Amino acid sequence: MTERLLERYRMLLAQLLFEREAAGGDLPEEEESRFVAALDDVLRQLGPSVQAEIDRIDREVTQVPLQVAEDPHFVDLAVAEGTSVLPRKAA
């Protein structure tokens, strides 16, 4: 149960941070409040005993670079309107 809630917390936080960036830095208050309420709900269910885990998740989501298993290895293509080709190919 705790692991599931911690994962939910991490997912919500990652979603919120992406939504903020996608909105240019600030979400509408209603959207921000919705995320805050959802995060608060998870924290209430978790309780204070997992604060260290919460802090770890906060650091990982906000500060740790995302792992990349494989760099893209593509070069782009010129595609004419009306045609049907993915505009990149393996380098």
Next chain:
Amino acid sequence: MFITAQHVVSPVSKLEGINTFLFVHDGQAWEHVSVPDIPDQNPGVLRAQSISVMPPGNRVRSYLDIVAPDEVRWDDVRVGLAEFVGRCSSGPLPWAGESRNGYLRIGMERALSSAWQRELAILYRAAQVLWMAHGR
């Protein structure tokens, strides 16, 4: 609908920018297409593009592929992408998988991963701009 935003860099000029492409699937019923196959095998017909760095031959530093029904509401794309990011972000890039209304793929160079949310947001906004101008 298949829309892809690619952060590219010219090997000659070193100029960087975002190129975005919008493909549509007129006449193809959504329930009859193989959604994961769309980008590589059935991208659709290119309806519009926005080019910052002239192809071909530029290195692709990051990409965001969005597959959804032609008539999708953009708000649903945004929510689906945010949920996808939340779900995938505990694992390494590249990511590929279903979203609430289609299919998504995201890839990025390691050099960009320290600011991955900003990079992804830039790709997303480029896709959004093209969709708003030329989508249904």
